[in-house]
Amino acid sequence: MRNRTAATDTRTGRSASAPPWHALPADEVRARLSTSDTGLTDAEAEARLVRIGPNEIPEEPPPGLLILLLRQFRSPLSYILFAALAISLLIGETVDAIVIAFALLLDATIGLYQERQAETSLRALRQLSAPHSRVIRDGIERDVPSRELVPGDVVLLESGTRVPADLRLTTTTSLLVDESLLTGESVPVTKHPNPVPETAPLGDRSSLAFSGTVVVSGRGRGYVVATGINTELGAIASAMREAEDTETPLQQRVARLARSLALYTAVTAAATVAIGIAQGQEAVDMLLVAVALAVAAVPEGLPVGLTITLATGVRRMARRNAIIRHLPAAETLGSTTVIGSDKTGTLTENRMTVRRVWSGGQSVVPGTTPTPSPESNSVRPGDPVYDTLLIGVLTNEAAVYPTGDGYRVTGDPTEAALLIAAHRAGLEPEGLRARYPSIDEVPFEAERRFSASLRRTDDGYLLAVKGAPERILPLCDRMRHGESVVPLDPAAVQETVDDMARDGMRVLAMAYRQFDRPPEDTAATVEAGGLIFAGLQGMIDPPRPGVREAIERCHRSGIRVLMITGDHAVTAAAIARDLGIAGDDVRVLTSEDLAAMDTDALRSAVAEVPVYARVTPQDKLRIVTALQERGEVVAVTGDGVNDGPALRAADIGVAMGRSGTDVAREAADMVLADDNFVTIYAAVEEGRTAFDNVRKVTLFLVATNVAEVVAVVAAVAAGWPLPLLAAQILWLNLATEGLQDIALAFEPPEGDVLDRKPLPRSEPILSRVLWERVAIAGLLAAIGTLLLFRWELDNSGSLTAARSVALTTLVIVEAFQVFNVRALWRSSFRVDPRSNPFLLFATLGGVALHVIALYLPPTQYLLRLEPISLEAWVRIVLIGVMVLLAVEVHKRLRRVSR
Structure with a gap:
């Protein structure tokens, strides 16, 4: 209980076992604070200010630019590229080293841009404090800066003023205080000086006025009992500081994919180098192979592709009044399994x-x-x-x-x-x-x-x-x-x-x-x-139009909707029944019920109970944590300061744009421009579309990388020359397919996105079925590449020409494969090419760019290329068609079994 006198006993000398301030008579409060009706003396106030500190919430400095930049290189994929860069420099492959360094710098720049979202939540909390306060000191009424208030000060309140600290009220005249930013209750609270029970929840502590709340009408007087970080507002600031930013499901899936690719690369490279050395190959040549494998295994275009995909989802959501503050959140809402919604202003109209x-x-x-x-x-x-x-x-x-x-x-x-x-x-x-x-x-x-x-x-x-x-x-x-x-x-x-x-x-x-x-x-x-x-x-406070229908659609999409509010249990239950969140026998848990539950009991309760009333900020945070411990992907809505910790801890925090406080907006990942729950459901559709497109981009890139790795490993095992050099692989990964993976970000939604159940956290970006498709496309592309490489090498005797054919084969296979991934389950032939014209132009542009590179002297030098014959082009196109048809057969078989 935040305002227990034990909270500051080391500074004031009061007993650690004393009751909380709201339960004490005013005379006892005055005695414990060593003050009087005429207030503190200036000397005593100054001494207490030195001992206790100013009435403000301290800020934490944001991380520096260098720290943010170094964070971008913590991915296992970055470690692989750094190793390839070092080896390239060691063996004198300067061109490869420059291209690899460029790829690393490009990825880091994108990540740095994403992380430059400044954390200003605590600054917003400080802005809720009144700059000046009316107090009585030495028996004289005067204005003092609010930061100089100390426990024991006598503060005067009147209509329209913001409460500057936590006060134990001693006299009131028709005093009504708006506490919605702390409790979520839509009706102003009547305040009085009489003690209330020690167990009263935050919203029922009528003898207290809390820092940051606003006097709606009337007048009052009270003793300051807590300042700065010791106030209820400060408790929320502490909770927000302690609440760790959770990784979104997409970030977790990308991290798992990166670790898998890193392990796969390390094992493959070590085994391939060992085979080559066992065959009598030179160590320097094998180091060149290791670099090629490292570059081939890493989908360098993935960070760019993911960023563009999510940014496209962000723009689509913005058109539907959902403003995304952090890019990964664009996908998270599509994976959400539980929405914990505030009542006032989100489900309801926020007006009596x-x-x-x-x-x-x-x-x-x-x-x-x-x-x-x-x-x-x-x-x-x-x-x-x-x-x-x-x-x-x-x-x-x-x-x-x-x-x-x-x-x-x-x-x-x-x-x-x-x-x-x-x-x-x-x-x-x-x-x-x-x-x-x-x-x-x-x-x-x-x-x-x-x-x-x-x-x-x-x-x-x-x-x-x-x-x-x-x-x-x-x-x-x-x-x-x-x-x-x-x-x-x-x-x-x-x-x-x-x-x-x-x-x-x-x-x-x-x-x-x-x-x-x-x-x-x-x-x-x-x-x-x-x-x-x-x-x-x-x-x-009546429900918003359309909310009931949106909740019904959420249920059909496999998303539970919970109401988590600071309002009274009876009101919450009535609104929940009206909106279809619960039936007639709705079960409601209050703050007192939650306080009696241990972690295991709460974890069981959140699986069944749909409504939580009279909750405190700490209660809301516990509910979110319990849901996450059950494996749920949790979205939480809120508009008040009290919602800050839960918004930050949730997988996606959703704040109100119109009625929300600065604290809620800064703690959230998404802001609703219209404060409407219906918008959340619209954003779910865009979130699921974003994840589909992330899958398509990943499937496209990884299939190509598998083809590159298999081609290099098989050539070494067969004792052949390397079919692809590191610079050529980077050209393929960043230049030609880079245009196509960006274009995939603009894919329109498939028709069944809202008919599916949310994906569990454990579901990877690439499911088992999609890995099957990666294997089919990658193996066939690798086999075709090796066959044409060997054909050209044997017939022309030119290693440069053979490598040009191998690289061109993969470029053309990409052009066919990109149309394969447009539909994850449907036939690609049923997808209208005009629905994403950018993809058509990007594919033609990628092929054209490669053709130019075959003939342009600077790129011929950098990439070790030369033009290829018309007969070679025909054979290459046949390989591309073969891969397209094989994947279509796999889709057909899997649709039947599905």
Whole structure:
């Protein structure tokens, strides 16, 4: 529990076993802090500032450019290329060394660009602190910089101010605080100075005001009990710092692929060199073979291909209002198995809305259109429902201004909802307020649990009252029923209240009393009773349009949707039922339930429970971790500071672009420009398309690399000259096929992407079936290359000509193979070539580039090439056709078995 006095006992000398601040009476808090109502002296405040430190959250410096650059070379594939570079320099192959160094530099530049996403989450947290605060020191009210606040300071709060530190409140007047950035609760919280139970969750600690939250209305005073890193805001900063950035599933799959290729290269190179030496080959020649194998085994174009593929997915998502901050996240959403969604603002509209108005047996659902709809929603003066709406207008300090597409609201969201409900039912709130001028107001107080307004009418005075039903009903002895006033039926009213509460609504009761002369004491008159019960208004933050359908589609796609919210359990359960997240017997776990669970129990619970309510930031982080430990790929949405640690720890954090805080946006991998859950589902389709294209790029590159390695190994084993030099292999990998793997990034989605189940974390980029396809294409290409190499060598006697034919064979096989990989399961002949014109041009361009290299003197020198005959070209094209048809046969057989 973050605000336990033990948290700073070494600095303040308080007992480590003392209760938390919210459970202590104000007098005991004052004594433990060694302060008074007149505040600290300047000398004591300065001494405490030296001892405790400033009221700010320290930043960690970002890693330097050199550190980021060195990180790019940690891949096993980079180690292989470094070894090849060193060997090339050792044996004097300068051209090969230069080309290998260029490939390394290109990959590092791309990786460095990706990692230059500065971590500014903690800076955003600091910006939530108020720059100045109103305090009392030496009995004098003054402004001081918020960073100079210390425990024991007396801080004054008023409407519109941001709370500068964690405060134990001592006095309040109608104090409402918006804590949504910490708790996720959409309704401002009423604060009071009375102690609350020690076990109260964060959202129910009404005697505390937390750093970073905002005063909506009212005034208050309190003692500073925690500053800087010791506040609830600081606890979140610490959790974000401790939460490690998780590798995305794609990063894990690429790392596994890189390790496999590195092992495969090392074993193959060692075995091939050993065979050559055993055959009597020169050691220098075998080192040249090792370099060729290292270069052949490493798909140098893979980092570029992956980056372009993911960047293309990012652009597609941006067109659908999903802004990706980190490239690997573009694919992660397609692999997601669980979406843990915040309720307020994501699943719901983040505004309180009156869903039901009830009076004396008559029930009305206010219109949902932005403007009044008299045909279906208007009510007549004198109707009980009209009077219920009128009382909500008169006992109200908010203001609502209709706009073209909705309303602009100022003031308390609950009171604004009452005004909008009246407006939609045909009432004119501002006109009614002017018609019934205010004589006296009784503001809402936590102790009273009601507010009242005394108004002058045409024939006397009207006392309008609204408040909690359990507070208002005992003050009433009559009720409206139709056009009549009848004795109160408490059971009927309570049954309606219970029905509304079960539906997750916040319920307010409306009552009134008429007078010929104004009473002397309005508050005392209300407390005396004798009121007429007018009716009830039930309100809720309603679900967003389209969210229910998006959740249904997620379920069909194999994605579980969980609700993780700081709101109350009853409200969360009602929204979950309404959206189809859970059924009628929905099970909800609260923060207290989670605190009683150990790691194993929580790991079991997250597999079944769909709704979590009143959760703290630490709870949300535990839920995410438990899901990941079960092997789930977890996406988490959030908009508040409280969501920061979970957003950072999740496989993909999704923040709100409109309503989200800077902290949430900076901690997230993806930002929703429209704050809508429906956008997440749209991004899932793009994420799955991105992963498909990553697979296609990898399949294309690895198949070519296998052909190169097999050709080199087989030639050495047969005692033949090397069919390909290292520089030629790099030319093939970076220049000719480099254009095609980039073009594959623009492949449109295949028709069944949303009908598949998410891939498990253990699923590699290349599945067993795709490795079969790699083997078929690679072996056939290698055999064809060796046959044509030997044919040319025997007939022309020129090793340069033979190598030119071998290299050209692989270039043409690539041109056929790239069309093979466009469809992972369907026949390539069923894919419209016009759906990706860039690929067609890239393929023709790659072939043209190679033809130019065969005839251009500089490239002839660098790559050791020469032109080839027309007969050789015919034989090469036949090899390409053979590979294409063989892969098509494999697809056909595998489709049948699938």
